[in-house]
Amino acid sequence: MISLTSPIETRAHRWPAGAKLAALCAATMALFALPDLRMQGAAALICLALFALPGAVFFRAGMASLWRLWPFIAVIVIWHGLTGDLAQGVAIALRVLTAVGFACLVTMTTRLTDMMAVMTWLLAPLRRFGLSTRALELALALVIRFTPVLALKGEALAQSWRARSAKRPSWRIVLPMTLLALDDAEYVAEALKARGGVGPDQGADKKI
Numbered sequence: 001m002i003s004l005t006s007p008i009e010t011r012a013h014r015w016p017a018g019a020k021l022a023a024l025c026a027a028t029m030a031l032f033a034l035p036d037l038r039m040q041g042a043a044a045l046i047c048l049a050l051f052a053l054p055g056a057v058f059f060r061a062g063m064a065s066l067w068r069l070w071p072f073i074a075v076i077v078i079w080h081g082l083t084g085d086l087a088q089g090v091a092i093a094l095r096v097l098t099a100v101g102f103a104c105l106v107t108m109t110t111r112l113t114d115m116m117a118v119m120t121w122l123l124a125p126l127r128r129f130g131l132s133t134r135a136l137e138l139a140l141a142l143v144i145r146f147t148p149v150l151a152l153k154g155e156a157l158a159q160s161w162r163a164r165s166a167k168r169p170s171w172r173i174v175l176p177m178t179l180l181a182l183d184d185a186e187y188v189a190e191a192l193k194a195r196g197g198v199g200p201d202q203g204a205d206k207k208i
Helices: 017-033 037-052 056-082 084-110 110-122 124-128 133-164 171-194
Strands: none
Touching: 017 037, 017 084, 017 110, 037 056, 037 084, 056 084, 110 124, 110 133, 133 171
16 A cells, blocks of 8 residues: 555545455455456556546546556566566556555545554454454554655655756665664654553453
8 A cells, every 4th residue: 555645535535444445355356366458457447447536636646656666567567578478467567556556545545543443353353362462553553654654755865866966866865765764763662662662452352
């Protein structure tokens, strides 16, 4: 899931998070069950139509998020082209784009708190066996929350590079990007420590 926020409110924002996540799982499994290139193309067109329904602003935001996948898509298509199976490469590329597109639609129209509520409900059986799930829930929330943050910081580093050099950004921004990620991780760790850390589950699972 690439994007986390939508620039506009849509009808899908009012749909239950559990239903959207279940539909995402079903759509992803269906994509991997479609062997035909034409079916993959049809699924990709359906995904594009869903992005276009809320309007131009939503569509541009979604396409900007999916554009970040182009290096991976290029590698897939080029490799299969070199091995003589270009049609299969295009099918795989369409499958990846469509799956990530559907996931992006869900994250753009679902609040993080709603998604975490679904995860808490799904992990309830583990708590019945006395296992604490708070650390896992927190880890999932941090991954979802900080993925777009780190992406924005990477774009800022690339812009800083272009402002100081005529050459395109290269691997040299990897080190400062890593340092930024470590700095954010240390800041979050200190904030969690100040609030008592990740303790055992509380609430309904505790016996009074």
